[in-house]
Amino acid sequence: MTTPGEFYQRDRTLHPPAHTPGYKTSVARSPRYSMISLQNSVGEITGPVFGHNDIDAGDNDLIFNYAKPGESAIGERIILHGRVLDENGRPVPNTLVEIWQANAGGRYRHKKDTYLAPIDPNFGGCGRTLTDENGYYFFRTIKPGAYPWRNYVNSWRPAHIHLSVFGSGFVQRLITQLYFEGDPFLPICPIIQTIPDPEAVDQLIARLDLNATIPLDSVAYKFDVVLRGRRSTLFENRLEGN
Amino acid sequence: MAQNLNYLRETASQTAGPYVHIGLAPGAAGFDIYKQELGWDIAGPNAAGERIRVEGRVIDGMGAPIKDVLLEVWQANAAGNYAHPEGGSPVEDGFRGWGRVITDFDTGEWGFDTVKPGKTRGRNVGTQAPHLNLWIVARGINIGLNTRMYFSDEAEANATDPVLNLIEWENRRATLIAARSERDGTPVYRFDIRLQGEDETVFFDV
């Protein structure tokens, strides 16, 4: 008989370290002391539970969720779909997935974004959904544009969608960004370059999924998210006072 | 070659960026899109225990408050149970124990209302002092930072807390303890989080 135990230790070699001088903003915002390693207790293996009362059915359709009646967002229509899995390869069901992105011109609907590309009146730029019992999720949106940012004078972000996922335990909490296959900005992006592991970078690149494309309508990209997995407790010695 | 273990690898983290509000708090970005935003009501109307307010700033290495932080909290109720199937006994109807706040764009102040959590069970034996689990993301933070907030009026429980006692440097334990004061009859806990410097907050690799 096995019961789920702690989460596997996070593999910090595939994540960006806190201090990455090529991404300038990280310099003053990165802790300098070592983190204290903490074995999981009840507050780590548990996390918020979300249900269909929390969101609306149309929240995952960014082409229409902010559009005026009869209108829709401008841009290349895409389906973004995939599964949320854990490191054991098991689906993560009923977990909240939230995304946000720039519009087709690379402009965010945000009071702090002053890029000269225009706001699309029919595009908000965020969506959310719950995975189904197989860990599957999907969104409909438009492909975001590249945009400039003040890292170096001539820095441009590759097209990307920001993605937030919960899992079942608070230590699985993850925010990341997904990119698109074939984008020429990928190898020169200072934010992607914070990741030390090339395979971990590849795992952030959504692939064209021709089979899931809707003919004459929308191109599909597939993106699977992997969250930390949990141990099965087999023959565990319980240390006193721990 | 040995056999392949066939584990998947966790997806790498990337910074939440300056526009995290669009996705997770669109009202703050300047537009209303969802019928309800998530994470603004942590305790709900029925939770037992002391109603408290928690406030603070996140301060960067230059000593300046960061004005584009998003903070999430995960906490037990006053009886020490989390709102989760593995979280202990059932919690009050409407108690979620999870919240999400952003800092003010001008001042860098954040704050939320909740109930003070109770002691929670230890890893295997004993208890942990009342605490909030916090998770911090922002532009320039490459992977979310995990920390804990403890309560200044729980000195006895704090002294035996297994996590505080893991911290070898006793003076650093103080970075996790929020000071209690009172405003208009409501207890207010102040918790400033420092990302760098001599009094850098303790962060956990959980």
Ligand SMILES: [Fe+2]
């Ligand atoms: Fe972005």
